[in-house]
Amino acid sequence: MSQHLLSIRDLDADTLKRLVADGQAFAKQGPTHRQDLLQGQTIAMLFYEPSTRTRCSFELAARRLGADVLNLDMQSSSSRKGETVADTVATLAAMGVRLFVMRHEERAAIDAAARALPDGCHLLNAGAGTRDHPTQILLDLLTLAREGHDIQRLDLSIIGDLRHSRVVNSWLQAIEHLGCHRLRLGAPGVFRPETVPPEATLSDTLADSIQGAQVIMALRIQQERLTKGTTGENELFHEHWGLNEARIAEWAPQAQIMHPGPMNRGVEIDSALADGPRSLILKQVENGVPARMAALAWLFSGDKQR
Amino acid sequence: MSQHLLSIRDLDADTLKRLVADGQAFAKQGPTHRQDLLQGQTIAMLFYEPSTRTRCSFELAARRLGADVLNLDMQSSSSRKGETVADTVATLAAMGVRLFVMRHEERAAIDAAARALPDGCHLLNAGAGTRDHPTQILLDLLTLAREGHDIQRLDLSIIGDLRHSRVVNSWLQAIEHLGCHRLRLGAPGVFRPETVPPEATLSDTLADSIQGAQVIMALRIQQERLTKGTTGENELFHEHWGLNEARIAEWAPQAQIMHPGPMNRGVEIDSALADGPRSLILKQVENGVPARMAALAWLFSGDKQR
Amino acid sequence: MSQHLLSIRDLDADTLKRLVADGQAFAKQGPTHRQDLLQGQTIAMLFYEPSTRTRCSFELAARRLGADVLNLDMQSSSSRKGETVADTVATLAAMGVRLFVMRHEERAAIDAAARALPDGCHLLNAGAGTRDHPTQILLDLLTLAREGHDIQRLDLSIIGDLRHSRVVNSWLQAIEHLGCHRLRLGAPGVFRPETVPPEATLSDTLADSIQGAQVIMALRIQQERLTKGTTGENELFHEHWGLNEARIAEWAPQAQIMHPGPMNRGVEIDSALADGPRSLILKQVENGVPARMAALAWLFSGDKQR
Known part of the structure; x- marks a missing residue:
């Protein structure tokens, strides 16, 4: 079984607190510090809805953890040739991508993507229509804790x-x-x-x-x-x-x-x-990067080997 | 003279077999292994036709070889200001790009790009209209060999x-x-x-x-x-x-x-x-990355110095 | 106070000469040489007008200095959700981006961005309508000097x-x-x-x-x-x-x-x-990368600590 982060419901109280603590540690390191925690990993950004702000925050978090980032332009329908979300993520997983950060207007599409992924692959919901945006809450909790x-x-x-x-x-x-x-x-x-x-x-x-x-x-x-x-x-x-x-x-x-x-x-x-x-608005933005670092690192933390 | 890969016809039987063998070696290393074979090199992705799948496969292959990737949005005509394919690649070559992965609906455009490149620069045809798609055959051969x-x-x-x-x-x-x-x-x-x-x-x-x-x-x-x-x-x-x-x-x-x-x-x-x-469909996708690593590395292999 | 490069007027004669000299040193290193001068830094590319050529030149310059590059698609209005230029750069600065390379058809937008940046963040004008394009002149001066x-x-x-x-x-x-x-x-x-x-x-x-x-x-x-x-x-x-x-x-x-x-x-x-x-046209293109390396490095050179 692979760990995903589709909703705050996927996290119990202890894990929420751990992620806030991890975010505080990452925040202390500052923006030019680089980890090698996720070195060799590639994180795919699948934004079916536009979001410069959230995509950048994840991209910076991924790079600070040592991962590579693969940006896909999912808004341009010509890029898709009618392929389903499930085929898109299964294809990228076959290429060796182990973590997918996905935004989509329908939560059902995010669930379909999670089901299509093989063992050892992780999906993070970066915003699903009106339903879920779990890392926004992580960064808010980190901001409140730091205050x-x-x-x-x-x-x-x-x-x-x-x-x-x-x-x-x-x-x-x-x-x-x-x-x-x-x-x-x-x-x-x-x-x-x-x-x-x-x-x-x-x-x-x-x-x-x-x-x-x-x-x-x-x-x-x-x-x-x-x-x-x-x-x-x-x-x-x-x-x-x-x-x-x-x-x-x-x-x-x-x-x-x-x-x-x-x-x-x-x-x-x-x-x-x-x-x-x-x-606290710019502090929320600032805390978005370490909060997302905590979430990305946590998704890999259960893997036996990378 | 620079080596290009425009068509399977550019490869003799021995080279085809060598590329399959190289692909098998790269495949064994797994997706999180990083080489420094192409360190310092920048590989430009020039996709005049959309292809998320093929572009990602090349991007992952390039990164696993230690190269940097430069993505150009060639579908957006506003990006081009009427510049010819030949001027585009000659310009990037002057900036220091040594390898171009290009998809275009017309094979003639790919040939024009190859002619415009100075010595020491390499062009890989990533799909030309209905004519050529050499790395697809490399990954198919690798898949058959691994089976x-x-x-x-x-x-x-x-x-x-x-x-x-x-x-x-x-x-x-x-x-x-x-x-x-x-x-x-x-x-x-x-x-x-x-x-x-x-x-x-x-x-x-x-x-x-x-x-x-x-x-x-x-x-x-x-x-x-x-x-x-x-x-x-x-x-x-x-x-x-x-x-x-x-x-x-x-x-x-x-x-x-x-x-x-x-x-x-x-x-x-x-x-x-x-x-x-x-x-074998997902295995073909999986083998696309090491097959393309073999092709990219081979293009540089004849250079006296990098 | 942060150093910006909005216009050639921001540079006195001595600085212009120093940047040309720095560009000559970077040019001698060749395109596959990598520095770690800006390691850990992320440079955001904010092109409100399309420019494949200039963006690529800056991206290659940034990578040769060891920096990461964050590409934002600012031409797609859907990416912006009505956000002002000032909010966009302030948000990215809060995420830890310290250098912004910006092209916009209006010089006023570039000035607004510079005013919105906190201390320690730098803005480089990569082309403002009919008014300014300072790094083009740096690369021309470098080309003349090398000739x-x-x-x-x-x-x-x-x-x-x-x-x-x-x-x-x-x-x-x-x-x-x-x-x-x-x-x-x-x-x-x-x-x-x-x-x-x-x-x-x-x-x-x-x-x-x-x-x-x-x-x-x-x-x-x-x-x-x-x-x-x-x-x-x-x-x-x-x-x-x-x-x-x-x-x-x-x-x-x-x-x-x-x-x-x-x-x-x-x-x-x-x-x-x-x-x-x-x-000298392709030489101008070639010199664009080391000239921009000199400009990017200079913007950070006044910082007490990174």
């Missing part, structure tokens, strides 16, 4: 487009394992989630959602996932839910701000807040 | 789209050099080749084409090369010529199955057969 | 599309610093520059522009920058200003020919001249 926060004592608010966000879905899975002192979700109208888990409460005003919070995570308004007929929602969202310094100062004066990026500046968050002293 | 087959004693059938296939064209050139105990070609209607060489016979039913064969090579129906007005050919082909376990069990019960990929599952080959125990 | 020319004693003519050329603009800045014995500019009609600096004279016939010149630099007719309604200009340009052996032999029999590439053969220059013994 001195203990998630079990944390007063956390997640606000924004909760319905279309794989980030919130993966966060809720992490909190199932790890617990969280207080978790509020906040979203209006079309952005409200279909269900709310017992660990969280759902608020329908910004004030109720963030009052007294220690950390506020703003989510991206996924404009590319909104169906037609919902234009105008962004303006309304900005008016009533957009984060700015005045609102934070009034309702959550101690709060730090997180955002998984890329931001819609002026929609879910104001620039002065995003670039100001409360913001 | 214990001796090509001179082999009963081989090649069936499918013989008219538009550079694979069959290159295979016939190899057999001119190496001989083959029995070679049958089989294809219906629009897929029949324009000429049949003396080494082969052409059959017009599947049964006649494969009866008693040891190895059956199914070719891809090149849908992208078919002219309009031939839709319906695929359905007819599948009905009368599609390979499946029942047909193989009846007519060639000892046969192993090969396919250069990517497959049209359900057209020229059924999935159960492609993924079953007779299939 | 034994002293710029202060040189009789140089630059002819062609002077209005839309960032090359001539950057060259004029270099000559402000370095001086030049005689500098003539030549261009007809729509290609004439808006202003002529005191160091140069502007001629309106080819004969006047090149008579007795030691080096003639032909510029590319920037077809992609011409506005509609100027077709026909190319034919007229070729008739009266196109360089060929007969014209050079008559008016400047000692002259060597340069061109920044890619050439429009048969428009601004004839093939026999471009490929003949007077041509």
Whole structure:
């Protein structure tokens, strides 16, 4: 059996904590340090949806571990000649690729890829539609840990487009394992989630959602996932839910701000807040590389031999 | 004079056998082993036609030999600013690139590139329209050798789209050099080749084409090369010529199955057969990397100094 | 403060001379020699305008210095999700990228990127619209030096599309610093520059522009920058200003020919001249790699620690 990372559910609480600890060790080494942990390995990047940011973060993580990177242009349909996802990954596995970092709008395609891989090959889900984005949560946990926060004592608010966000879905899975002192979700109208888990409460005003919070995570308004007929929602969202310094100062004066990026500046968050002293946003980006190093190294850690 | 690999005809029988032997040695080393044979060299990938599969195979081969890889996006016409193929390769050669792996729909473009290169630079044809694909034959020969087959004693059938296939064209050139105990070609209607060489016979039913064969090579129906007005050919082909376990069990019960990929599952080959125990298809993919390592290393082997 | 290279104006005469000397040393090492000067560094290639040639030259330079290269596809708007240039570079800097090689049609975008970078990060302008292309001038200076020319004693003519050329603009800045014995500019009609600096004279016939010149630099007719309604200009340009052996032999029999590439053969220059013994064009390409190595290494040279 091969280890995959398709969802935060693939990780128990101990493994989550180990990955955060490993990420802290990798973060201390700095960006120009090179390991040979994965030397000789080739990591294939299969991004069926565009993501410069996430692909670069994985590519840098792979190189810092000593691995080679194979970039495939999966968005260009001409590259595929009608080949299935399963045939694509099985073919690359036959060529000697042992780790696949894959983003796809459908979780089912990622599951099909995992099933098609032979023993000794590993798949990491780098974002699946609205369902999962496990390494985003690893980097958020690493960021909170490096800021001195203990998630079990944390007063956390997640606000924004909760319905279309794989980030919130993966966060809720992490909190199932790890617990969280207080978790509020906040979203209006079309952005409200279909269900709310017992660990969280759902608020329908910004004030109720963030009052007294220690950390506020703003989510991206996924404009590319909104169906037609919902234009105008962004303006309304900005008016009533957009984060700015005045609102934070009034309702959550101690709060730090997180955002998984890329931001819609002026929609879910104001620039002065995003670039100001409360913001952990660039620290999240920075922690993405060591968090992904921890995930990539962990996937290989169970192999008897490489 | 620089050595190029534009066609199987560039290789005599001894060189073909040497490349297969070199491929066997590279295959034994496994995918995470790294050589420094081509250290400091940069290999440019010039794919004017898309091919994720072949490009990745060459990229992995180059890296296992210690070379750097330079990927050029030659399909995007905006990248070219009207520059000729000859100017493109002469420019890269001036920058220090010594080996070019090139795919183009016209063999004439590949010949023009070879003529434009200065001494000490090498060109490898990674697929030219319907004419040549020499490294595909090297990997097929390596696969047959690793399965214990001796090509001179082999009963081989090649069936499918013989008219538009550079694979069959290159295979016939190899057999001119190496001989083959029995070679049958089989294809219906629009897929029949324009000429049949003396080494082969052409059959017009599947049964006649494969009866008693040891190895059956199914070719891809090149849908992208078919002219309009031939839709319906695929359905007819599948009905009368599609390979499946029942047909193989009846007519060639000892046969192993090969396919250069990517497959049209359900057209020229059924999935159960492609993924079953007779299939050498993933072994062909696996052998592509060491076969290409052998070809790349051989191109440099005549240089006095690097 | 971080060192950037946005324009030739960022370099004083001593630094220009040092970079040419460094380029000569790197050129002597040859293309398969590898340094570890920038080992562990990652250089991001941000080409908002396509340029296979310049990107490859920088990629080869980076690898010869021991750096890793991160290629971003900035032309595909889907990759950007509306993110600003400033957010893109700040994000990559947070991931640990310390050097950015950027091409953009607007110089303002390059300035915005430089402002968004934190301390310790460097930006190199690899071509900004019609304004700047500093490393092209470095490679031209290196080429002249390797041919034994002293710029202060040189009789140089630059002819062609002077209005839309960032090359001539950057060259004029270099000559402000370095001086030049005689500098003539030549261009007809729509290609004439808006202003002529005191160091140069502007001629309106080819004969006047090149008579007795030691080096003639032909510029590319920037077809992609011409506005509609100027077709026909190319034919007229070729008739009266196109360089060929007969014209050079008559008016400047000692002259060597340069061109920044890619050439429009048969428009601004004839093939026999471009490929003949007077041509320094492939030497310019060759010198592009060591000249860019010198620039990349220099950007890091002021850092206290890496």
